[in-house]
Amino acid sequence: MRVLDPPREEAAAAVAQARAAGVRTIMITGDHPMTAARIAADLGIVPPGAPALTGLQLDGLTDEQFRDAVRDVSVFARVAPGHKLRIVDALQALGHVVAMTGDGVNDAPALKAADIGVAMGRTGTEVTKEAGRMILGDDDFATIVAAVRQGRVIFDNIQKFLRYLLSSNMGEVATVLLGVLLAGALGLTAAGDGGIALPLLATQILWINIVTDSGPALAMGVDPEIDDVMARPPRRPGDRILDAGLWVRIVLVGLVMAGSSLLSVDVFLPGGLVPGTGSLEEARTAGFTTLVLAQLFNALNSRSERSSAFHRMFVNPWLWGALGLAAALQVLVVHVPVLQTAFGTAALDARQWAVAVGAASLVLWAEELRKLLARILAGRTAAGRVRGRRVPGRPGRQSARWPRASTVSAARAIPAPL
Numbered sequence: 068m069r070v071l072d073p074p075r076e077e078a079a080a081a082v083a084q085a086r087a088a089g090v091r092t093i094m095i096t097g098d099h100p101m102t103a104a105r106i107a108a109d110l111g112i113v114p115p116g117a118p119a120l121t122g123l124q125l126d127g128l129t130d131e132q133f134r135d136a137v138r139d140v141s142v143f144a145r146v147a148p149g150h151k152l153r154i155v156d157a158l159q160a161l162g163h164v165v166a167m168t169g170d171g172v173n174d175a176p177a178l179k180a181a182d183i184g185v186a187m188g189r190t191g192t193e194v195t196k197e198a199g200r201m202i203l204g205d206d207d208f209a210t211i212v213a214a215v216r217q218g219r220v221i222f223d224n225i226q227k228f229l230r231y232l233l234s235s236n237m238g239e240v241a242t243v244l245l246g247v248l249l250a251g252a253l254g255l256t257a258a259g260d261g262g263i264a265l266p267l268l269a270t271q272i273l274w275i276n277i278v279t280d281s282g283p284a285l286a287m288g289v290d291p292e293i294d295d296v297m298a299r300p301p302r303r304p305g306d307r308i309l310d311a312g313l314w315v316r317i318v319l320v321g322l323v324m325a326g327s328s329l330l331s332v333d334v335f336l337p338g339g340l341v342p343g344t345g346s347l348e349e350a351r352t353a354g355f356t357t358l359v360l361a362q363l364f365n366a367l368n369s370r371s372e373r374s375s376a377f378h379r380m381f382v383n384p385w386l387w388g389a390l391g392l393a394a395a396l397q398v399l400v401v402h403v404p405v406l407q408t409a410f411g412t413a414a415l416d417a418r419q420w421a422v423a424v425g426a427a428s429l430v431l432w433a434e435e436l437r438k439l440l441a442r443i444l445a446g447r448t449a450a451g452r453v454r455g456r457r458v459p460g461r462p463g464r465q466s467a468r469w470p471r472a473s474t475v476s477a478a479r480a481i482p483a484p485l
Contacts, residue, residue, distance in 0.1 A: 074110055081209035082111045088215060089300030091163075093141045095151055100144035107142045122146040125153075133157055148173035155180045164304065166211070168203070169195055185211065212297075219296035226308060227287045230317065231369035233309075235279060235362045237321025242328045242358055243267055253332060254339030264347055266332050268411045271355045278396050279362040282389030286366075290383050293371045316437070320368070323433050324361040327426040331357040334422055348413040352401060353423050356415065359397045360427035363390050368434040373441050376431060 082092050094107045100119040108115045119142035128136060137157040143150065151167075155177050158165045167174070167181035170191040175198035178184030186199030187206045196202055203210060246266030250256045255264045309317075332354035335345035343350065366386065367376040381387065400406045402414050415423070 074106060075207070075209075077207075077209045079110050081212040084212050084297050085215070086111070088212075088219075088297040090212075090215065091141065093143070093154075095143045095146055095154060097146060098144055100142075103142050103144040113141050117142065119144045122150050125150055134161060137161070148176060151177035152180055164301070168208070168211070169199075170206075171195065174198075216292070216297055220292045222302075222308075223292075223294070223296060224288050224290050226313075226372075227290060227369050228284055229309060230313065230372075231287060231366055232280060232284055234317045234320040234369070235324070235365055237317055238324030238328070238358060238361065238365075239267075239272060239275060241321050241325035242354070243272070245325050246329055246332070249329070252340055253329060254336040254343075255332070256338075264351075266329060266351065266354050267358070268351070270410050271351075271412075274400060274410055275355075275359055275362070278393045279359060279366075282392060283363065283366040283386060286383060286386040286389045287369065289385055290370060291379075293379050293382075294374050320365060320430060320434065323430045324358060324365065327361055327429045328354045328358040331423055331426045335419065345419075346413065348411065349415070349419070352412040352415060353419055355412065356397060356401060356420075356423040357426045359393070360424060361430045363393055364427055364431040365434075366390060368431060371438075373438050373445065375435060375438060 085092055092110075092112050094103055094112055096103045100121055104113070104117065104119040107113045107119070108117065118140060120136055120140050122143075122145050125133065125136070125143070125146070133153065134157045137154055138161060143154065146154075151169075151174065155165050155167055159180075159182070164183075165181045166183040166185055167177050168185040168187070169175070169178050170187035172192050172194045175194050178186060178195060178198045183201060184199035186195040186202050188196075188202045188204040189206045191199075191202070191206075243266060246253065246255060247263060250263045253266075255266065256262070330341075332350045333339040333343070334341050334350075335343040335353050336347065336350035337343055337345075345353075366389075367380070370376065370383075370386075371378065400410050401412050407413065
C-alpha cells in the first residue's frame with residue numbers, strides 16, 4: 068500500500084514556463100530524498116534519476132564544494148533551516164536573483180535573506196509573513212510565474228511608452244533643426260522673403276505634442292503582451308531601461324521622421340530639390356501633416372522591439388481609438404477654416420494627402436526592415452547556442468543561455484505551494 072499526494076496539475080506547466088523564461092526552480096524540503104526527487108521529476112524540475120542532496124551531505128562539503136552543488140543540483144532533502152539560508156547565500160554569491168518561498172517559522176531567515184521572500188498567505192505563519200517581502204494569497208506556485216509574466220509585460224510597456232515619446236520628440240526636433248540648416252536646399256529661403264521660413268510653426272509643434280503625445284502614449288501603457296515575454300532570459304539587475312542601442316534606434320527613427328516631413332515640404336515648395344508649385348502654407352501643412360501621421364505610424368512600431376508592427380496588430384482597441392482620434396483631429400486642423408487660421412494651415416487636396424501619407428509611412432517600412440534583420444540575426448545566434456546547451460536540471464555547469472538567471476526556490480516538497 069502507498070499514499071500519493073500528487074502535485075497540482077498546473078504546477079508542471081508553471082515550472083516549464085519558468086524554465087523557458089530563464090528562471091530555475093529549486094526544491095528545498097524536509098522530506099525523504101526519494102520522495103523529493105520523485106516529486107521534482109514529476110514536476111519537471113529535474114529529469115528522472117537526478118540526484119537529491121541531503122542536509123547531512125551538505126554538512127560534509129567545503130564552501131567551494133557547496134557552491135558547486137548549489138549550481139548543479141536542484142533538489143535538497145532532509146535539510147535544516149541553516150541549510151536553506153546557506154543555499155540562498157550561495158546562489159546570491161553566484162550572481163543569481165533569488166526568490167524564496169516558505170510558510171514555517173524556520174523558513175523566516177531564508178526569506179529575509181532572499182532578494183524576494185515569498186510567504187504563503189493561507190498556510191504561512193505570521194512570522195514568515197513578516198519576514199517576506201511578498202505574500203502569496205493562494206499558495207500556488209503558478210501565481211508566482213504569472214506574476215513574473217505580468218511584471219515583464221509592465222516593463223515592456225514602460226519601454227514602449229518611452230521609445231515612442233522620445234523618438235517622436237526627436238523627430239520634431241530634427242525636423243526644425245534640419246529644416247533650418249538645409250533651408251537653402253529645400254527652398255525655404257526663397258519662400259521666406261529673404262529670410263528663412265521655418266518648416267513648422269510653434270502652434271503646429273504644440274498641436275503635435277497634444278495630439279500624438281497624449282492618447283497613443285497612454286494607450287501603450289495598457290498594451291497586452293505582444294512578444295512572448297516568457298521566452299527570453301531575465302534582464303541583468305544593472306541593465307538600463309534605455310540602453311545605448313535603444314538610444315541609437317530612437318535617434319534613427321527621429322531622423323527618418325524628419326526626413327519624410329522635410330521631403331513633403333520640398334515636394335510642394337518651389338526652388339527645392341524637387342521643384343514644386345505650391346505655396347509656403349501648403350508645403351508647410353504637408354510637412355506638418357506628414358510628421359503627425361509619421362508619429363502615428365511610429366506608435367505601431369514602438370509596440371515591439373523586434374516583432375513586426377502587423378503582429379497582433381488589433382489586440383489593443385484603446386490604441387486604435389487614440390490613433391483614429393488623432394487622425395480625425397488632424398483632418399479638422401487642415402480643413403476647418405477657424406483652425407486653419409489658428410495653426411497656419413491650408414487645405415490639402417487628395418494628391419497632397421496621398422504624398423503626406425506615403426512619406427509618413429516610410430518610418431514604418433524602415434523599422435520593419437530593421438526588425439526583420441534583427442530577427443534573422445537573433446535566430447542565427449539562438450541556433451548556435453542550442454548546439455552546446457545542456458538540459459537544465461542535469462549535473463553540469465550553468466548554461467550560457469542564462470548567465471545570471473533568476474532563481475525561484477520552493478521551500479517545501481508538499482504539493483500545496485506548487
